[in-house]
Amino acid sequence: MPVKRHDVATVLEQLRRVVGDDFAWSGGDTKAEPYLRDWHGDHVAAALAVVMPATTAQVQAVVRYCAAQGVAVVPQGGNTGLVLGALPLDTGDRVIVLGLGRMNAIRHIDQGNYSMTVESGCILQTVQEAAATAGFLFPVSLGAEGSCQIGGNISTNAGGVNVLRYGMMREQILGLEVVLPDGSVMHNLKGLRKDNRGVDVNQLFIGAEGVLGIVTAASLRLSPLPQNVVTALLALNSVDDAVQLYLQARKRCGDLMTAFELMPQNVLTLAQEALPDTVAPMSLEHSTYVLVEFSGAELVDVAGILERFLEHVMEDGILQDAVIAHSHAQAATLWRYREAVNEAQALRGLHLRSDVSVSISRMAEFIEQVEHRLQEAFPNSLVVGYGHIGDGNVHVNVLPPADFSTAQRLALIDAGSSLITECVMAFDGSFSAEHGVGRLKKSTFNHYADAAQRDVLHKLKLCVDPKNIMNPGCLLS
Numbered sequence: 001m002p003v004k005r006h007d008v009a010t011v012l013e014q015l016r017r018v019v020g021d022d023f024a025w026s027g028g029d030t031k032a033e034p035y036l037r038d039w040h041g042d043h044v045a046a047a048l049a050v051v052m053p054a055t056t057a058q059v060q061a062v063v064r065y066c067a068a069q070g071v072a073v074v075p076q077g078g079n080t081g082l083v084l085g086a087l088p089l090d091t092g093d094r095v096i097v098l099g100l101g102r103m104n105a106i107r108h109i110d111q112g113n114y115s116m117t118v119e120s121g122c123i124l125q126t127v128q129e130a131a132a133t134a135g136f137l138f139p140v141s142l143g144a145e146g147s148c149q150i151g152g153n154i155s156t157n158a159g160g161v162n163v164l165r166y167g168m169m170r171e172q173i174l175g176l177e178v179v180l181p182d183g184s185v186m187h188n189l190k191g192l193r194k195d196n197r198g199v200d201v202n203q204l205f206i207g208a209e210g211v212l213g214i215v216t217a218a219s220l221r222l223s224p225l226p227q228n229v230v231t232a233l234l235a236l237n238s239v240d241d242a243v244q245l246y247l248q249a250r251k252r253c254g255d256l257m258t259a260f261e262l263m264p265q266n267v268l269t270l271a272q273e274a275l276p277d278t279v280a281p282m283s284l285e286h287s288t289y290v291l292v293e294f295s296g297a298e299l300v301d302v303a304g305i306l307e308r309f310l311e312h313v314m315e316d317g318i319l320q321d322a323v324i325a326h327s328h329a330q331a332a333t334l335w336r337y338r339e340a341v342n343e344a345q346a347l348r349g350l351h352l353r354s355d356v357s358v359s360i361s362r363m364a365e366f367i368e369q370v371e372h373r374l375q376e377a378f379p380n381s382l383v384v385g386y387g388h389i390g391d392g393n394v395h396v397n398v399l400p401p402a403d404f405s406t407a408q409r410l411a412l413i414d415a416g417s418s419l420i421t422e423c424v425m426a427f428d429g430s431f432s433a434e435h436g437v438g439r440l441k442k443s444t445f446n447h448y449a450d451a452a453q454r455d456v457l458h459k460l461k462l463c464v465d466p467k468n469i470m471n472p473g474c475l476l477s
Contacts, residue, residue: 008048011071011096015051018061023052023102035097038087039080039144042350045087047074047097054102056177056185056216062098063214063469064183072469073098075210077120077152080144082353083438085156085209090439090473100151103216109134114222115174115191120151120215127220136222139166143342151215157207159434161259161293161338164390166223168434169206175219176202181212181465191219204460209436210471212464226258226295228302231331232310235286235321239264240364242290245318246390247360252309253294256302260390261291261338267386271337274344281334282323290389291338293331341386345399348382350409352398352416356424357433360392370396370423377419378412393433396420421448437475446477 008026015024025032032050037043048071053059066073072095076086088095103121110116111134118127124145131138140153142160152158154176158169166172174193178186188202205215236242242262249257263271265287272280296302306324313319325331345351358366367385374383380401387394398416400409421431421444437445446454461468461476 011048011069014065015049015062015096018065019051019053019058023054025050032097035076035079035099036087038084039082040346040350043084043087043089045089046093047088047095048093050097050099052099052102056103056179059098059100059103059179059214059216060183060185062096063179063181066096067182067467067469070094070467070469071096072472073214074471074474075100075151075155075214077101077149077155078123078144078147079152080148081152081156081438082355082435083432083440085436085438085471085474086152087439092472095472098214100149100214100216103151106130107217109136109222110191111135113191114224115219116222117189117191117217117219118150119217120149120154122150124148124150124153131222132225135225137225138172138220139223140169140172143339150218150220154206154215154218155208155210156436157434159388159391159393161261161388163388163393163434164260165255165258170203172221173202173206173218174221176205176215177217178205178213178215181467181470185216186213189217189219193221204464207436209438209475211461211475213470224297227298228300229258229293229295229331230303230306231291231293231325231334232306233281233323233334233337234290234292234310234319235282236288236290236318237286237320238364239288239367241318242288242389243360243364245290245313248313248316248318249292249309250390252312253305256294256296256300256305257292257390258295259291259293260388261386262389262394263289263291263338263341263386264384265289266382267341267384268337270344270382270384271340272344273347274340275336278333278336281330281337282321286320291334341384345384345397348399348402350406350413351400352413352420354396354417354420354431355433355435356394356396356420356429356431357392358394358424358427358429360389362427363389363392363394366423366427366429367394367396370420373419373423374398374416378416381412391433392429417444439474442473442475442477445475 027047035050074088100121103119107117139162174191175189382399385396
């Protein structure tokens with residue numbers, strides 16, 4: 001018989017029988033608090049309970065119990081997402097959060113197959129380090145890699161700074177283990193690169209944000225560990241020059257380019273606020289800067305190739321100045337500026353964050369247009385546009401004046417988000433390049449998505465999760 005609507009004690013008792021008394025808490029318990037607020041602390045949710053299983057069998061048992069009782073399940077990884085996909089907001093009062101942080105084993109590294117099998121609660125940085133220790137590279141890299149988890153990376157199809165060369169998270173997946181909404185388990189961790197036995201069902205769960213099932217483990221593709229890595233900060237006169245520089249690099253240097261990060265002058269200046277004791281690596285008098293990284297195998301003269309390329313583009317008048325890191329410490333300092341951009345924005349308080357993409361050929365035109373319109377709409381705010389120009393992804397953010405109230409900031413975020421979406425759709429782009437849809441962008445997704453695409457997704461959800469217990473309210477209405 002289903003539990004009564006508010007019988008938290010009964011739910012907790014059953015969950016604790018599965019995972020143990022120390023790993024299931026009521027939603028009002030202080031231990032549950034970190035799992036019920038978003039990364040920036042802007043949103044707080046409520047749930048019957050938070051449960052932390054340690055094995056796939058425990059996840060299976062929890063899901064089966066919840067399915068029988070009509071209790072919704074919101075899967076959660078490191079809770080570093082930016083679109084509220086892992087928080088039980090607008091899900092009703094019969095919901096639990098299922099955290100995967102205890103499922104953190106690296107099950108196997110197959111060196112001959114260039115693959116590794118890991119559980120979904122593994123921290124991304126831990127996976128990177130384990131791969132490197134074994135002599136390989138796991139290339140997905142992003143600002144939250146010290147706390148985000150592999151399961152969340154898969155469920156949001158994470159991007160990051162290395163998409164240019166290695167692709168999104170989707171390209172790193174060879175197989176998945178998934179607990180489905182009825183509690184059954186899909187086992188597909190073979191690690192095969194070629195397997196044409198019908199539809200690749202793994203793909204249904206990558207980027208699905210937990211609405212179809214809970215990823216509990218993954219077989220990941222590994223790459224050779226680069227032996228030569230060179231990082232440089234380049235100064236240019238415009239975003240258009242940055243795009244031209246990127247195109248020239250792809251043409252002349254092939255796939256040696258690992259990262260190509262756009263950082264206009266106001267973005268570097270902003271980053272300096274979070275690095276008050278760090279001396280800027282070069283003069284900040286230019287309008288546009290790019291952080292590039294080239295990497296290659298032992299026999300590839302990466303430094304020589306980069307230096308010769310920079311000589312060419314300086315002669316062509318595209319490049320104005322350059323600083324090349326000659327040590328790991330210098331390279332880390334350059335990357336620290338890129339990472340400090342987010343920290344500096346957080347210091348400014350609640351602000352508008354976006355994650356959009358347009359074709360690379362129209363990137364400069366888009367940035368110019370959207371920044372102009374935002375500056376006109378919010379003349380006293382700081383508008384910053386930066387991102388992964390090599391894959392067409394840009395973050396156009398708006399930081400309100402310090403004296404803006406919370407209400408004023410929320411109004412700016414609402415109006416500014418609509419303006420950015422209007423601009424990006426006019427450029428036939430995407431309003432979500434790498435962060436996902438979640439709950440934050442669900443209405444936008446439903447408004448702009450192709451009707452047939454929405455219909456397919458709704459039918460798929462109804463087929464796989466007819467009781468709608470898996471992360472209801474996320475992605476789909």
